[in-house]
Amino acid sequence: MLVSGWGDGARYLAADLAAGGVDVVVITLNPEGAAEAEAAGHDVLLGDSTKRHVLLEAGVTDARMIVIADDQAEAAGRIAAVAAPLAPRATVVVRTREDADIAVLHAAGVHKLVTGERASRHHLSATVLSELRETTTPRTVVDVTRLVAFVPAADAACPHLPENRPVLPSAPGCEECLRTGDTWVHLRICLSCGKVGCCDSSPNRHASAHFAEVRHPLICSAEPEQAWAWCFHDEDQIRPAEATRAVR
Ligand SMILES: [Zn+2]
Ligand SMILES: [Zn+2]
Ligand SMILES: [Zn+2]
Numbered sequence: 001m002l003v004s005g006w007g008d009g010a011r012y013l014a015a016d017l018a019a020g021g022v023d024v025v026v027i028t029l030n031p032e033g034a035a036e037a038e039a040a041g042h043d044v045l046l047g048d049s050t051k052r053h054v055l056l057e058a059g060v061t062d063a064r065m066i067v068i069a070d071d072q073a074e075a076a077g078r079i080a081a082v083a084a085p086l087a088p089r090a091t092v093v094v095r096t097r098e099d100a101d102i103a104v105l106h107a108a109g110v111h112k113l114v115t116g117e118r119a120s121r122h123h124l125s126a127t128v129l130s131e132l133r134e135t136t137t138p139r140t141v142v143d144v145t146r147l148v149a150f151v152p153a154a155d156a157a158c159p160h161l162p163e164n165r166p167v168l169p170s171a172p173g174c175e176e177c178l179r180t181g182d183t184w185v186h187l188r189i190c191l192s193c194g195k196v197g198c199c200d201s202s203p204n205r206h207a208s209a210h211f212a213e214v215r216h217p218l219i220c221s222a223e224p225e226q227a228w229a230w231c232f233h234d235e236d237q238i239r240p241a242e243a244t245r246a247v248r
Pocket of ligand 2: 174175176177183184197198202204205206207
């Protein structure tokens with residue numbers, strides 16, 4: 001497990017992981033942070049995480065997870081762009097204070113994004129959802145830190161595909177239903193803005209309502225085993241590219 005940066009987020013995460021028996025290597029440019037991380041019992045490398053040789057020395061190729069904690073999303077993206085290709089099996093997590101350009105981070109190889117603002121915003125709905133799960137049948141919980149990118153099959157004919165972009169899910173369940181305390185059957189994710197809504201078999205049909213309201217034409221399913229996207233304009237499914245089916 002590789003941690004780049006030593007802010008509050010990284011500090012707590014590293015402590016949790018170390019307590020769980022995970023080896024943590026911290027890379028930081030800040031000598032004070034390095035001393036502190038070392039005192040906390042982590043392996044520390046004083047260096048620049050955008051440098052390939054620094055990442056290699058820190059063992060990036062064997063890392064199962066890379067956490068990039070940087071106040072600035074742009075700087076985090078630059079680190080990810082160097083680190084991700086060196087560690088094809090690692091989950092790359094960016095933790096940043098400010099809002100980030102999701103498309104840029106996705107292109108840089110980032111899988112998960114946690115911002116301070118989102119973390120607090122989703123706390124309540126996540127709590128509500130875990131209560132719901134205890135009282136009803138088990139349902140899918142959407143990982144709000146995971147970047148969702150739908151890759152269409154090469155022969156996909158939908159003319160609205162330019163509106164398909166990498167997004168971050170807005171909530172762990174249907175955003176509107178969580179607000180009102182309603183339930184749903186399946187979850188859909190808007191491929192233009194990431195809004196999570198409920199399917200047309202659900203009482204409130206919030207995914208369709210979102211299209212009616214803002215005209216974002218494309219959704220994908222948030223349910224495991226359902227790799228397709230759907231175009232509301234064409235009222236037709238869009239097949240995913242062959243190679244992406246298994247990993248969604
Ligand atoms: Zn279409
Ligand atoms: Zn709903
Ligand atoms: Zn949308």
